[in-house]
Amino acid sequence: MATAIEIAGGFQSRVPNRSFAGGAAVARVAGVSKSYGSVQALREVELSIHAGEVVALLGPNGAGKSTLVKLLLGLASPTLGRVSVFGGDPKDTVTRERVGSMMQVGGVPATMKVREHIDLFSSYYPKPLLMTDVIELAGLQGIEQRQFGELSGGQKQRVLFALALCGDPDLLFLDEPTVGLDVEARRGFWDQIRRLAARGKTVLLTTHYLEEADALADRVVVINKGSIVAEGTPASIKASTAGKKIRVVTRMTLSSIERMAGVVSVSYDREAVEIQTSAAEATLRELLAADGEVSGLEVSNAGIEEAFLALTK
Numbered sequence: 001m002a003t004a005i006e007i008a009g010g011f012q013s014r015v016p017n018r019s020f021a022g023g024a025a026v027a028r029v030a031g032v033s034k035s036y037g038s039v040q041a042l043r044e045v046e047l048s049i050h051a052g053e054v055v056a057l058l059g060p061n062g063a064g065k066s067t068l069v070k071l072l073l074g075l076a077s078p079t080l081g082r083v084s085v086f087g088g089d090p091k092d093t094v095t096r097e098r099v100g101s102m103m104q105v106g107g108v109p110a111t112m113k114v115r116e117h118i119d120l121f122s123s124y125y126p127k128p129l130l131m132t133d134v135i136e137l138a139g140l141q142g143i144e145q146r147q148f149g150e151l152s153g154g155q156k157q158r159v160l161f162a163l164a165l166c167g168d169p170d171l172l173f174l175d176e177p178t179v180g181l182d183v184e185a186r187r188g189f190w191d192q193i194r195r196l197a198a199r200g201k202t203v204l205l206t207t208h209y210l211e212e213a214d215a216l217a218d219r220v221v222v223i224n225k226g227s228i229v230a231e232g233t234p235a236s237i238k239a240s241t242a243g244k245k246i247r248v249v250t251r252m253t254l255s256s257i258e259r260m261a262g263v264v265s266v267s268y269d270r271e272a273v274e275i276q277t278s279a280a281e282a283t284l285r286e287l288l289a290a291d292g293e294v295s296g297l298e299v300s301n302a303g304i305e306e307a308f309l310a311l312t313k
């Protein structure tokens with residue numbers, strides 16, 4: 001019987017092989033710890049964000065992502081260590097004028113019109129973008145005259161995005177930018193974030209959506225219990241957890257597959273068997289030697305989700 005082998009890449013970097021090692025650091029977090037009473041939200045965090053980079057901060061609830069963003073925005077001070085943005089204090093006005101951030105929906109008056117919100121926010125910045133550019137970049141065409149409170153969840157998120165970018169900031173913080181959006185709206189939003197990045201903006205986003213980090217980020221920083229547990233391109237994070245997934249229809253028993261080289265775990269998935277392996281080639285050789293009639297063979301990289309779970313468990 002013919003055997004079809006499909007190598008599924010599963011990951012596409014936004015800008016493959018871009019390196020920021022030599023780029024100027026626009027933000028630096030050095031030896032930072034932050035405690036709220038007895039709760040230690042961050043522990044000795046070291047992080048640099050370079051010009052033009054899109055960095056995704058990924059971590060489970062309570063990991064410390066928002067705390068890190070608050071420190072970078074100058075909305076809180078570290079208990080220990082130092083935070084600098086554009087070489088200065090994040091609380092300084094000159095620094096703030098170069099920074100944009102997405103607020104929460106609740107922080108925006110409901111009765112003001114979209115255009116009025118953008119006008120007001122633009123007035124806080126020395127060199128804001130033109131209204132027409134903001135409307136276009138955030139995809140707000142046709143709803144400029146609507147009141148904020150009347151908009152759908154996705155439209156509200158786009159207005160918050162417009163308010164973050166209207167001052168033409170060099171550095172943008174997006175705290176869970178697509179929370180609550182459906183798949184289509186989320187993808188539309190990703191396109192808008194990519195367009196901003198293509199204009200040379202530096203973006204730090206926090207997200208629970210592993211797919212989002214994978215789709216947007218040049219670099220993923222995985223944070224858990226206040227510490228950075230992994231950092232790198234989405235591809236390198238996956239590689240560091242050394243995993244491939246093999247899916248195959250075979251008559252072999254789970255226990256005989258379990259004994260094969262590299263196999264980490266094996267389970268049934270409908271008519272097929274799913275094998276997690278750290279040495280895919282060796283596992284495949286043994287598998288094909290033991291059962292010449294395997295079918296529906298697929299090999300894929302372990303997804304970022306598996307990598308994330310392995311790193312934070």
Ligand SMILES: Nc1ncnc2c1ncn2[C@@H]1O[C@H](COP(=O)(O)OP(=O)(O)OP(=O)(O)O)[C@@H](O)[C@H]1O
Nearest residue numbers: 036039040041059060061062063064065066067068
């Ligand atoms: N103002 C505060 N007072 C007391 N504890 C706080 C405060 N802000 C955050 N914490 C605690 O610090 C820890 C980190 O919280 P943080 O909001 O930074 O996590 P997060 O990764 O953003 O979580 P989520 O994804 O749920 O938003 C949590 O244990 C949280 O309860």
